[in-house]
Amino acid sequence: MRRLFILALYLPLHINGPAQVNDPYRVIEELIEELAVDDGFYTDLEKIYDELLFLMDYPVDLNSAEASDLRGLHFINELQIANLISYRQVMGRFVTLYELQYVEGFSQDDIRKILPFVTVDDKMPAITLSAADALRRGRHQFFARAQQVLQQQRGYSSISAEDLASSPNSRYLGSPLKAYTRYQFNYRNQVHAGFVAEKDAGEEFFKGGNPYGFDYHTFHLQINDLGRIKTVTLGDYQAGFGQGLVLWSGLAFGKSSNTLNIRKNQRGLQKYSSTDENKFFRGAGITYRLFEGAEATFFASRKKIDASVSGTCTDGKIIEVSALPNTGLHATPSQMAGKNVLGETILGGNLNFNHSLFRVGATVMSIEYDAYLNPPERIYNRYDFRGSSNMSGGIDYQFSAGPVMFFGEGAVSSSGGKAFLAGAMSNPAPQISLSALYRRYDRNYHAYFSNGFRENTRTANEEGFYLGTVLHPYNRWKLSAYFDLFSFPWLRYGAYAPSAGIEYFMQADFSHSRNLHMYWSFRQKSKPVNAPAGSTNLRVLEDAGITRLRYHISYFAASTLEFRNRVEMSVYRRESRSPERGYLLYQDVLYKPHRVPLSLAFRYALFSTDTYNARIFAYENDILYAFSIPAYYDKGYRTYLLLQYKAGEKTDLWLRYALTVLPDRESIGSGLNTIDGNRRSELKAQVRFRF
Numbered sequence: 001m002r003r004l005f006i007l008a009l010y011l012p013l014h015i016n017g018p019a020q021v022n023d024p025y026r027v028i029e030e031l032i033e034e035l036a037v038d039d040g041f042y043t044d045l046e047k048i049y050d051e052l053l054f055l056m057d058y059p060v061d062l063n064s065a066e067a068s069d070l071r072g073l074h075f076i077n078e079l080q081i082a083n084l085i086s087y088r089q090v091m092g093r094f095v096t097l098y099e100l101q102y103v104e105g106f107s108q109d110d111i112r113k114i115l116p117f118v119t120v121d122d123k124m125p126a127i128t129l130s131a132a133d134a135l136r137r138g139r140h141q142f143f144a145r146a147q148q149v150l151q152q153q154r155g156y157s158s159i160s161a162e163d164l165a166s167s168p169n170s171r172y173l174g175s176p177l178k179a180y181t182r183y184q185f186n187y188r189n190q191v192h193a194g195f196v197a198e199k200d201a202g203e204e205f206f207k208g209g210n211p212y213g214f215d216y217h218t219f220h221l222q223i224n225d226l227g228r229i230k231t232v233t234l235g236d237y238q239a240g241f242g243q244g245l246v247l248w249s250g251l252a253f254g255k256s257s258n259t260l261n262i263r264k265n266q267r268g269l270q271k272y273s274s275t276d277e278n279k280f281f282r283g284a285g286i287t288y289r290l291f292e293g294a295e296a297t298f299f300a301s302r303k304k305i306d307a308s309v310s311g312t313c314t315d316g317k318i319i320e321v322s323a324l325p326n327t328g329l330h331a332t333p334s335q336m337a338g339k340n341v342l343g344e345t346i347l348g349g350n351l352n353f354n355h356s357l358f359r360v361g362a363t364v365m366s367i368e369y370d371a372y373l374n375p376p377e378r379i380y381n382r383y384d385f386r387g388s389s390n391m392s393g394g395i396d397y398q399f400s401a402g403p404v405m406f407f408g409e410g411a412v413s414s415s416g417g418k419a420f421l422a423g424a425m426s427n428p429a430p431q432i433s434l435s436a437l438y439r440r441y442d443r444n445y446h447a448y449f450s451n452g453f454r455e456n457t458r459t460a461n462e463e464g465f466y467l468g469t470v471l472h473p474y475n476r477w478k479l480s481a482y483f484d485l486f487s488f489p490w491l492r493y494g495a496y497a498p499s500a501g502i503e504y505f506m507q508a509d510f511s512h513s514r515n516l517h518m519y520w521s522f523r524q525k526s527k528p529v530n531a532p533a534g535s536t537n538l539r540v541l542e543d544a545g546i547t548r549l550r551y552h553i554s555y556f557a558a559s560t561l562e563f564r565n566r567v568e569m570s571v572y573r574r575e576s577r578s579p580e581r582g583y584l585l586y587q588d589v590l591y592k593p594h595r596v597p598l599s600l601a602f603r604y605a606l607f608s609t610d611t612y613n614a615r616i617f618a619y620e621n622d623i624l625y626a627f628s629i630p631a632y633y634d635k636g637y638r639t640y641l642l643l644q645y646k647a648g649e650k651t652d653l654w655l656r657y658a659l660t661v662l663p664d665r666e667s668i669g670s671g672l673n674t675i676d677g678n679r680r681s682e683l684k685a686q687v688r689f690r691f
Contacts, residue, residue, distance in 0.1 A: 023592075024116035028052050031074060031113070032627070033619035034257050045627050046274040047251045048074060055117040057139070058188055062100075062120050063093045067354075071265035075113040078263050078398075079405050079425040079433070080105045094120040105427045107472055109511065138187040140691045143625065145180040147684035148201070155202060155331070155672030169332045172202035172672060179205070179214070182625065184273065192271050195219040202331030202672075209336045216328065218280070220271040230287040230295060236272040236280050239299055239449075240264065241350045241363040242396030245411040245419045245441075245459060248451035249279045257507050257521065259468035259482040260435045262423055262453055263407050266361070266396075268297060268350070277328030278305065279449065281346060297350040304340035310374065318342065318371045332672075343370035346449075358399035366391040367448055380491040383417075383461070385446040390414055392447040403427060409452075417445030419459060421452055435468040443490040455486045455501070455527075463487050478509040494529050496539045501527035518553040532576055542575040546613070554588075564588035572613040582609030584616040584632050597646035604639045607632040623654035623686045636662035636678075650691055656684040 031052075032045055051072050060069050062084070070081045083104045088094065097120055100111045155172040164171060178201045184194035197214035204210045220235040238250035243264050250270060253261055268287055272280040285299030306328075311320030321342055330339045345368045352361030368389040375384060394411030408422035423437035439453055443461040450459040453466070464486030471479040487500035507521040526545035533539065547570065554564040570582040586605035593599075601621035609615055615633035621642050622628045632638065640658035647653055659681040662668060668675045 024052070024056050027075075027113050027116060029619070029621065033629075035253050046625055049625055050273060052117060054186060054189075057186075059117050059119040062097070062118055063088070068267075071267065073114050073117055076106075076110060077260050077425065077435075078265060078407070079260075079427065080110070081265075082400065082405060083427070096120060104430065105433060107470075107478065109478060109509070112514075134187040134191050138185055138191065140689075141182075141184050142689045142691075143180070143182040143686060145623065145626065145684065145686040147178045147626075147682060148176050149675075150681045150683060151675045151677060151679065153669065153672065154674040154676075169334050170672075172331045173208055173333065173336065174199070174202050174204040174210075174331060176201050177205075180275070180626075181214075182273070190224050192222040193220065194271075194273055196273050196275060198275050200329055200331065202329070209330065209339065215330050216275070216277050218272060218274075220273055222269075222271040228289045230289055231269050231285075232287075233269050233271060233285045233299075236282050237285055237299075238270050238272050238280055239285065239297075239348070240267050240270075241297075241352075242266060242361055242394060243407065243409040243421050243423075243453070244451040245396075245409045245421060246363045246392050246394040246447055247348065247350075247365050247449050249281065249449045252451040254453070255466075255482065255484060255503070255505070257480055257505070259480045259505070260425065260433055260470055262435050262437050262466060262468065263425065264453075266352075268295075269299065275328075278326045283346075293354045295350075295352055295354075299346075299348055301344070301346040303344055305342050305344050306338050306340065307342035307371070308338055309341060311372075320372045320374050321369075322373075322375050324373070344368075359397065361396045362393070363396070364391070364393035365447075365449065379496055380493050383444040383490060385415070385448070390446050390448070392445075392450070394419070411445070411447065411450075413444075413446040415444045415446050417442035417460070419445045419447070419450070419452065423453075431472045433470045435466075437466040439464055439466075455484065455503070456488065456492065461488050461490045461492060463489065476511050478511075479507070480509070481506045495527075495541055496530055497528075497541050499528040499541055501525065515556040516553075517555075518551070521548075521550045521552075523548040529574070544574045545572070547571045547573075548616070560591060560593050562588075562590040564590070566618070568616050568618070570609070570614045570616050572611070580610040580614045582614030582616050582633065583607065584618060586618065588621075590621075599644045601642040602640070604637065605632065606637050608635045609633040620658075623656055623684055624652075624688065626684065626686070628658070634662050635664055636660065650689060652688040652690075654684070654686040658682050658684075 028049065032048060052074065055072065060073065067081050067085065070076065070084065087103045097115055097118060100106050101108065153176065156176050159171055179199045182194065182196045186192055196218045198216045199205050199214045203215040206213050218236045220233070220237060222231065222233045222237070224231050226232065240248040240250045244252060248264065250267065252264070269285040281299065281301035282303035283299070283301040285297065287295055287297040290296055306325045307321040308323040308325060309318050310322040312318055318341060325338060330336050346365065348363070348365030350361060350363045352359065366389065372388045374386050375381060390413060392411055392413040394409050396409035398405065398407040404424055404426040406424050411419045419441040421437065421439040423435065425435045427433050437453060440463045441452065441454070441460050445460045447459060452459040454462055455464060456462045464484060466482060466484045468482035473479060482505050484503045488495070489498055491497060503525040505521070505523045507519055509517070509519040511517045524545065524547045526543060528541040529544045531540050531542040548568065550566065550568040552566045554562060556562050566584065566586050568584045572580040584605060584607045586603055589602045591600050603620065607616065609632070612633050615631040617629055617631055620628040620630065620640060623642070638658070638660045640656060642656045643654065645653045659679065662678045665678045668678065668680045
């Protein structure tokens with residue numbers, strides 16, 4: 001009877017179903033734009049693509065998925081995951097995907113987003129690992145990409161041998177071509193293997209400091225579900241536990257329009273296949289199932305990292321470094337001199353226990369460098385880490401009490417500094433969801449791979465309270481908002497006194513159907529900075545803030561043709577200056593014909609900003625595994641055209657051309673990237689083979 005009842009309810013939904021289901025690539029783009037905040041918060045966008053593209057081929061079965069499987073969806077929070085599992089335990093198996101509308105906390109928009117990545121069809125046979133099956137049934141993908149700025153930049157212009165000898169860092173060592181290659185192998189969700197290699201523009205290729213080709217290489221092998229071994233990783237990998245106060249080297253989200261997404265979903269050990277050349281481990285790790293609900297993880301890493309050398313012995317051995325650059329660029333002699341000169345050794349582990357009512361875990365990690373890290377002391381960095389070794393450890397928890405889920409973590413580093421985070425999430429009514437979070441991080445808390453919820457650039461020297469909500473007041477409407485009050489007990493870069501700030505955000509979404517969606521957003525942040533120096537040496541602070549207003553609409557003129565429009569304004573204010581304003585207006589056209597294996601995305605954007613402070617960020621469509629979220633500033637226009645062609649079932653081709661024109665400028669860029677003229681254009685091409 002239950003099945004017939006559900007099917008009866010499902011029938012009218014099924015009739016309108018296609019209007020609710022988006023192209024999965026479009027859904028992924030929506031998530032990336034939502035998470036790619038404009039304050040520089042670290043987000044591993046390649047990881048998002050990697051996981052969701054995998055789920056397009058191997059969707060999550062809602063009837064058998066565990067919480068760890070559901071966390072890979074990214075579109076839903078921990079409270080929704082708990083509600084889904086609880087619904088399944090009470091009501092039994094899902095009959096249809098559209099039954100999700102009866103799970104508490106799931107809106108129509110949430111369901112629309114996860115539909116391409118989930119299933120209720122559990123026909124997939126049980127996985128048994130064998131080398132023969134893996135090689136025969138595994139899936140391979142190979143990518144090759146090239147891109148280049150078409151105008152000559154100063155770092156590539158000719159120069160006399162005498163001038164180059166006297167100023168060796170005045171030119172790049174390599175060509176302006178940026179190259180990328182990637183291979184990945186998947187056997188369901190049990191075996192993952194592959195490599196990534198990249199050469200940035202200006203870096204040498206098969207010569208000089210890179211005689212074997214690419215400047216950067218990463219490789220990985222991950223095997224899951226080998227009996228009691230949950231995961232084993234070899235090569236390059238990431239690790240994330242608790243709420244990130246001790247260790248979170250992978251995908252991390254900050255404040256965004258997803259105002260409930262404040263709790264990190266522990267992912268443990270995972271393969272690494274991105275192009276960030278710093279925040280990963282190289283070695284081995286294993287997660288072992290001790291008994292029902294209990295797991296133990298151990299990992300070790302040893303690799304060479306970039307450093308600015310400030311002291312050596314008579315035999316040339318490095319004994320002191322002043323900084324750990326994280327740009328990953330090695331295009332000049334000075335950058336090459338610091339490449340992979342410092343050894344880094346990491347050991348760590350995690351124990352966690354999951355019960356139906358609660359979860360508790362403990363994480364510890366030690367890091368040791370082959371030389372003493374001693375950055376030049378400034379008034380604002382007096383409590384930064386100095387030394388050659390550090391250890392940090394913490395305990396995290398999660399439990400539910402009625403309709404409220406509580407979570408948090410407390411940690412301490414060997415310096416004695418402490419970090420604490422506590423949060424809660426709840427659905428007090430079907431139309432209301434709430435989240436709250438309090439954090440306090442000491443100024444001398446040191447954990448290099450930490451990535452806790454924060455406003456500051458590091459998980460240190462901060463105290464704050466965050467409150468977020470999502471409301472569904474009427475059908476087709478969604479209201480999102482958050483409020484964050486934060487303070488910095490000690491000095492920070494650009495603010496030489498203790499300070500406090502505030503940020504709030506509001507967004508209203510309206511979805512008429514799949515054919516029409518629009519939203520209005522308002523964001524305001526105020527954070528004090530140093531006032532201009534006066535007649536005395538005493539530095540005081542002044543209020544500084546940025547206000548952003550946005551209207552965005554997307555609509556389908558036909559099933560193959562979509563238009564997107566955006567109008568955005570920014571205002572930057574400081575007490576000692578006049579307001580600095582910025583404007584952006586763009587038109588997007590996306591065309592995907594049914595019978596031709598060619599799709600295109602086109603944008604024309606007009607922008608005008610008084611200063612760089614009033615810059616406006618906007619996500620742009622790009623080739624697969626490449627991302628473009630530029631800052632629009634100055635006065636001019638920008639346009640791009642992206643073409644994708646499917647040359648059969650196993651081959652895809654991408655071509656992207658982007659042009660920025662600043663009519664009032666005689667040059668674009670700065671330093672070695674300076675272009676004489678008012679135009680900057682870039683060409684990208686990529687091919688993918690699947691076999």
